[in-house]
Amino acid sequence: MSKLFRIAIDGPGASGKSTTAKQLAKKLGFGYIDSGAMFRAITLKCQQNNIDPSDIANKDKVTEIANNAEIRFPTLDQVELDGQNVSELIRTSNISRNISLVASNWAVRDILANQQRKMAKGEIPGTISTGFERHGKLVKGVVMDGRDIGTVILPDAELKIFIEADVRIRAQRRFDELKKREGDALTETVDDVERDLEARDLADYTRKIAPLLKAKDAITLNTSHLSIEEQVDAIEKMVLERV
Template sequence: MSRLFRIAIDGPAASGKSTTAKLLAKKLGFGYIDSGAMYRAVTLKCLEKGVQVTDTQRVEEIVHHTNIRFPSLGHVELDGHDVSTAIRTSRIVQNINPIASNPGVRATLADQQRSLARAQDPAWPGFTMASTQEKIGGVVMDGRDIGTVILPDAELKVYIVADARVRAQRRFDELKRKNALAQGETVEAIAQDLESRDKADRTRKASPLKKAEDAVELDTSHKTIDEQVEAIEKMVYDRL
């Protein structure tokens, strides 16, 4: 690739950032790195091994011996096994906070994320600028500290926000589509979980959720996924 363009997308849970990032990457021919899925995968591994997610030292040992890959768009592999659906259940959401706030876990995964963002996988063809015929390659990475910690020098940073009730309904619909709803789970219960997650993300000492100073804020409360993708795609071309 003659030019690397990195897009950092941050925002609270269920704001639409992951779906938007995934579709944007597909449209641009970029790689997609779901940083949140990496924390989910570590949480899943701890639960499967019977390790308390609050056992800081043991969790840090586990993450050092964990291999997380994104073999194709929308798929996540944990130690060679596809966990794309398993990491999206409410059980993971209810146990992820201690993992996401563990400084050792964050440091290890941050190194992995930066390494992935530097790689130019042949499966990521990128696109050619029509006006200059310049080849543009890159990655789209979403999470909560991408623009502030992981890729502070990203070519484009976007901070996605959305109404709390809208986010809860989106998460409910997602879990329902994937048959991952817990018995009796409601939108209200999910809203409470999201509120707790938001508070934990914003107040944790290690890489709290916040908008980078040079990030562009995008409110998706009343936007369709296609509209969100189009809005960020325009930002990319404007920067180029």
């Protein structure tokens, strides 16, 4: 297989990484890997098995869960866990609140890192890239978003982006998303969502293993005042300048 053009997108929660990554992948015909969804899926599987990841005594059980979880991305919008569509189940606030304990488990990170690198090479099905034509050549690639993609998972990615946005704007975006999904059943306010995001940011920025960090060679994109289309166009332009 010819070499894939790999785009690493990192940044804090609700900054616009996955929306941008998905639309970019669609435009370029690239594969898409949502690494956050993988941590979410492991958190969900722990809950389904009544395993509390905060209990140190459960460390081995959490590792076993990660080892045996089959996570796939059959389409840009779908996440499958052991053959089940969990796309909606993994996005609840409950999962977001409990995920940091799973994300700071080094054994889980190691297992998922392995899978993420294989996915980026197209070695795991579901991330196939059809690519696009450029200067008479077919360019194939993959977009992966998360917290440590440009620093740990794909340190030699062809393009690295670090997406940022003001925390209040991020909270409002996540709130709107939850409201759309849960309607009147939503009990949280924008302030609650902002507090949760800040707590998760802090855990992500300060954890010892694979913290959220801008790679030295990453390009910062602040999306506070950008539309989704502008975000996607900005990165697409960077890709076209490099192929």
